Amino acid sequence: MLRDTIKTETVTAMKAGDKPRVAALRLISAKVKDRDIEQRGKAEVADDDAMVIDVLQKMAKQRRESITMYEDGGRTELAEQEKTELAVIEEFMPQQMGEADTKAAIESIKSELGADSMKDMGRVMGELKKRYATQLDMGRASGWVKESLS
Known part of the structure; x- marks a missing residue:
């Protein structure tokens, strides 16, 4: 399951002392938990991996938009931070169709x-x-x- 992979990678990044990666992985986990809370009480429960992928796609889209805005505004340090988060998010997304x-x-x-x-x-x-x-x-x-x- 994708959720378990994210948890495992978080632990690995923590042990390696990779703070930016840990931060990005924690963001992903928080968004997935938020979606879990939204789904509570709904009769139709979607496939867990599909739900996690949907969350990842939305996060990636937000990062791409932020990168564009930061670069247009001359805030390269913030754009770099967003690019780092985007790279981590994209690791867990399935291969996109060309x-x-x-x-x-x-x-x-x-x-x-x-x-x-x-x-x-x-x-x-x-x-x-x-x-x-x-x-x-x-x-x-x-x-x-x-x-x-x-």
Whole structure:
């Protein structure tokens, strides 16, 4: 399980005295616990690894946005800290599909659903998310779906 791997890596980083890595791993653990709390009381419990990956994807997206803002603002030291955290987060994320693979998946789903106009975008995106949620950056995929349907 991904959650156990993160805990193990935290202990290893603590023993090695790698403070930036420990801090990033603790951030990940805190976000996962926050999601656990959100999920309490809900009847539908998602696959644990899928939930952890979703948390990691959101954290990675936040870090990328922060890096851009810090670099635009001339705050290189903060951008470097965010890059360090992003590197740790990305270690635990599954391999992301490339642009060519994503576009091929979009075309496959379009033909299966008979989608041919922008009215079908929601259906295509829903199916794409259902099949490839952990392997795609849905923001980028959305642009490609829109491009493909127009």
